[in-house]
Amino acid sequence: MNAPRPLLTRVFAQAPARARALVRGGEIGLVALAGLAGCGAGVLVAAMAWVTQALREGLYGLPHGARLSASHDLPALTLLLAPAAGGVLLGVLALARRRGRRPQAVIDPIEANALHGGRMSVRGSGLVALQNVISNGCGASVGLEAGYTQLCAGLASRLGLSFELRRSDQRTLVGCGAAAAIAAAFGAPLTGAFYAFELIIGTYSIATLTPVVVAALCGSVVARALMNQPALVTVEGLDALTTTAITGADTLPVLGLGLICAGLGILIMRGVTLVEAGIRASRLPAPVAPALGGLCVGALALATSPQVLSGGHGALHLHLDNPGTGMGLGALALLFAAKATASAISIGSGFRGGLFFASLFLGALAGEVFSGSMPGLTAFAPTPLAYAVIGMSALAVSVIGGPLTMTFLALELTGSFPITGLVLAAVIASSLTVRKTFGYSFATWRFHLRGESIRSAHDVGWIRTLTVETLMRREVATVPLDTGLDAFLAGHPLGSPSRIVVVDGAGRYAGIVRVPEAHAAARAAEGAAPSLAGLLRHAGDVLTPGMNAKAAAAAFDRTEGEALAVVDGLDTRRVVGLLTESHTLKRYAEELDRQRRAMLGETA
Template identity: 80%
Template sequence: MSSRPPLTEVILVQAPARLRALVRGSEIGLVLLAALVGCGGGVAVAALIHLTQAMREALYGLSPGMRLSAATGLSPAAVLLAPAFGGVLLACLALLLRWRRRPRRAIIDPIEANALHGGRMSVRDSSLLTLQNVISNGSGVSVGMEAAYTQFCAGLASRLGLSFELRRADQRTLVGCGAAAAIAAAFGAPLTGAFYAFELIIGTYSIATLTPVAVAALCGSVVARALVGQTALVTLDRADAVTTTVLTTADTVPGLVLGLICAGLGILIMRGVTLVEAGFRASRLPALLAPTVGGLCVGALALAVSPQVLSGGHGALHLHLEAHGTGLALPALILLFVAKATASAISIGSGFRGGLFFASLFLGAIAGEIFAAGMPLVLPGMVAFGLTPLAYAVIGMSALAVAVIGGPLTMTFLALELTGSFPITGLVLVAVIASSLTVRKTFGYSFATWRFHLRGESIRSAHDVGWIRSLTVGRLMRREVPTAALDQTLSAFLRKHPLGSPSRVVMVDEAGRYAGIVLVPEAHAALREAEEGEPGLGELLRHPQDVLTADMNAKVATAIFDRTESEALAVVDDLQSRRVIGLLTESHTLKRYSEELDRQRRAVLGEAG
């Protein structure tokens, strides 16, 4: 089944023709559209924040505005059963969709949409995922809401772009604007939102995308701040961050080590989610019951360790990033890290919807505290370094988040916008580079692209590769192909194909199957040079085993041309029947491939098509 939404859903409402022309023909029009997306994203994020908070307050009896992961005195029954109740709600939603006979299909997220589908997303699917994420986060399981924010806002941006019939590059940019507005609104950090779009959603930074993405991020942040009372996660001044007057080169060493440690922890967390999913599948537990069981496990962990393992962890992270921290001892910090990582893996692995964005921030902060507390025990001399545990928490937060989510500059700007400390941001940059490089070279995936890999997709980022998949052999091949029977004599063949006729003839056997290619000039030369009798056509066949199929893309076809050293290859319907349906030349393939590469280059540079 095709992953694209039906046309009736994609273009539900068309913008007026003159307005479409204004947006398509003017960069200012695209910027205005991005501002609209940003404002809408800010409203959407604010609404989702209020909705999930209201659900947690109702289930756990929280006072208004109280964050679940920072709450104390919670009812043990609520802590144990509320996450399982979320699993029951997800099961009821799944049954409702089955009853309405909604077709099951993979929901396309913004990264996949921009990588493969030119920014085309389904608003219906995005709304469904958002509802599932609201139920999951609102019931208290250990998932964040950032996946819902970006999915919903990017889905709305995609629908808006399709209604204006934007060009492929502009459509992808507008999807990035939706994601930028979502992240900027969630954290009150426009730079973070903009670079989240550049690094993770659009896949590249260019002058052409700078203005619309930045405008969307700023609008989303401003609108959300007006609608939601956001408190800073950390208020960090130089006295809180460092104990020495000047940060030296030696101060980067522990940050670098912490970045490498966080890279390993991030890989373990991503692997852990996969192992939990495999465990639930191996248990043969009905899929509808898995979230309920997972919710019970998360509730039990919260009862046994701390309510800080619940929900996304906003309140708990605020506690850990306060100037004086939580005061937890090293064993308690290690236990909390293990419990939170396990709760996140169970939540996602059992079927709850959500992401690891905020969980990775919280886990990274704990890892930084553990690192600061453990350094004097491992290397007593390292206590002389000028950073406080709070600074290590900020560095660890960014380093572990970049290992799981990706986006080194995104996490660096997040640290800068949260702390306002340039010295700490410099150390964060060192740590995130070390973490990102280590994960990329040893594991090769972020959490999102790792999920694509498990589904069989080969994409590693949001960089646009969809055009390569659409540039198929079936689109490029010539369908009028001269064929001839292999069982005829060479003389009969040459009478039908004199010099000056098409230089290549595709040969087929008595069953109509592809047998090879005969070059007409070579066949004439073979007859002239024959000393006794005439050779058979079978002796002149080239590439009897080398064929293309219509569904191959141009990149794969080019690799086959290089391997076979052939100037042309036959195209068959499939490798079993081998019925000839066309012929493709290497020169035409390279020409079209080069044209598309040049078009992509111009789009990145913002040049006219």
């Protein structure tokens, strides 16, 4: 009767290992895991959206389902104080976190894939999502997309770590989580997939196509089943453009709009930096800054319009349903300035969130102002609604990045191929201008301000682990600088190691002597033999253990040396090893080839 129990115990004990082997053993397992991550992302996005909407309805007294940024006749005191109340709550959370365990910086999906092989903290990601919900729910001018992608990518990362995925598969699964989050947020699977390819994984490949698309589809389907997602743009409003032949001349004003949106996007990103610098200069305690920022955002909403509050979903619906006719040009320009200022103040003062949806709304406003203020646009095919959609994508790409992401977003929102072609032209103009004049998206600009050098999610973390310390030869023979040449030659005959490291009387690095050169110099000398000091090479050229292989290769190229000494520090200059150029380049090339094969999905 008891005989089967040991067998069942063994089966259950071996199940996790077999599951890991199944996932690691082929593409089908990874696709299944991506689908699971996508379904989880759809549930999380729906839950975050529901909680945030409930918070807005409770704070502002909104009817069920009403959008904050599309509401009117809200109590003045509520408009002024609700964002500040959210800032106070964020400050309390920050204080509680400081009093607990030592807080650690939360790694976002781009940084995780660029530097950490797709490793993210679920606890940290959950905290960011909670802060984002509070920020958006109280009316701060930030979107939920940053929280969506952080939490869903964190869940996918945890899932991959539990199955002990390889580094390349782990990075892909993080991209799957982010793809599912964006797809669920907008009901746009292609947008989510290309968001992952362009911004989270950093490249497109056949190996990543299936899992990312499956995750995006699963996230979109689950989210649609759990929450209502009204369309941002009605196809009927684009009928005039759909039935009109687009000519090359029609792209001219579109390109102009793309260039204008590029400049506006750079100004918005700079504005966030200026607000942060002002907060630091004021020396306000960090927990107090969000409350002050919320008060400023509330004052802007009170002085202009509630459309500056929250992400702007309701306001974008209003403007895309009735572009160019609901407000005058002056009012539109004022609303643009107020919304951009509110977003900069919100993020700069410490509210959690991103500029994804805010940049879409601001771009639509820019398109409306452009279509209403530029004379002669009626001679071209695009309508005011078309310019709003084009501006929406062009400004968003200048801030967020991802040209194809924003192009597919326009396609999935409108279903119009003619307008998608115009969007692509504007997006390319905007993206190229920002890349050549500014060089960063909003996320990578934040990394730059922190001192990080990464410009995208391309996997550069392996370069940082391939350090001089891991490559160098530690057994290094040294000789004192005051050694006589005769003694040196006797101790190092021809055929012995060709490079000898020389140290001074204090044991500090002095240079490298090539043994063949020392013997040649002794034979050529007439009378007194030359001193060892006269044969030193690379006296000022050294490597340190923390340098990566790329920096070491650059040092070899700069010094034209075949080998350099490794010292423990530039101050102490104690010799700890020797590294040759040939070995460095060989290992660097091996790692590059391994990364190439991983990107192409090759296993050997």
